[in-house]
Amino acid sequence: APAQTATPAPTAVPVEPARVLATHPHDPGAFTQGLFFADGALFESTGQPGESVVREVDLETGKVRREVRLDPQYFGEGSTGWGDTIVSLTWKHGKAFRWDRKTLRQIGTFTYPGEGWGLTQDGKSLILSDGTPELRFLDPVTFAEQRRITVTYQGRPIRRLNELEYVRGEILANIWHQDLIVRIDPATGVIRGILDLRDLAAAVPVTDPEAVLNGIAYDERTGKLYVTGKDWPSLYEIALPSR
Structure with a gap:
């Protein structure tokens, strides 16, 4: 009889509990959609119609240093x-804005098909999530699409990838309504590790079911990684995932 070809067993994906190293204040009215550092300064974008802003935030106090409000029709995202x-x-x-980082003055717009969820960059491309299992790599100047990857866990496509952050050669992504951060290989889309934030999220004093984990920021200057959530009163420094 012909030899049976065995289906390869799914590769085990390491799961690592998040370790909180420090806690900082966060605006409990900030419906966090994007979080990132630039030149050591912390920036945040928030959602909700009429409340969406792009702002610079003081890490130690959580206070807003300056902000610009989106036109009320827009629901801000990553x-x-x-x-x-x-x-x-x-x-x-289907619209993205470009802002001058020093003045927060709007200096350009782009359009893109589909929804906008999370956004990060790897030094060459912008990387956009849209609620589907696909991440798009875009030209940072023209917004033209360069390529896409499909994010998979043990071969299955994973949807609802939300806020993104490029950290040490991996894409970290919140999964909407799950207290997990997945570590994605940017070449293949394969999830190669999971940060488990369930204990951290369970201890956050929020009652709104939409106040979910969303917000990942890596400060390259200090090598520190931070997370928060929508309308969370705290922002947490967590240990970098094991490599």
């Missing part, structure tokens, strides 16, 4: 720094 600018997404309008 954001990232690029050079001396900030790029921020909107949820359903």
Whole structure:
């Protein structure tokens, strides 16, 4: 009889509990969609119609240093720094804004098909999530799509990837409504590790079911990693995942 070809067993994906190293205040009215550092300064973009802003935040106090409000029709989403600018997404309008990072003055717009969820960059491309299992790599100057990857866990596509952060050669992503951060290989889309934040999230004093974990920021200057959530009163420094 012909030999049976065995299906390869799914590769075990390491799960690592998040270790909190420090706690900082966070604006409990900030519906966090994007969180990133640029030149050592912390920036945040928030959602909700009429409340969406792009702001610089003081890490130690949680106070807003300066902010710009989006037109009330827009539901703000993810954001990232690029050079001396900030790029921020909107949820359903297919429109991205470019802001001058020093003045927060709007200096450009782009359009893109589908929804906007999370945004980060790897030094070459902007990386956008849209609620599907696909991440798009975009030209930071023209917003033209360069390529896509499908994010998979043990071969299955994973949806609802939200806020993104590029950290030490991996894409970290919140999964909407799960207290987990997945570590994605940017070449293949394969999830190669999981940060488990369930204990951390369970201890956050929020009652709104939409006040979910969302916000990952890596400060390259200090090598520190931070997370928060929508309307969370705290922002947490957590240990970097094991390599």
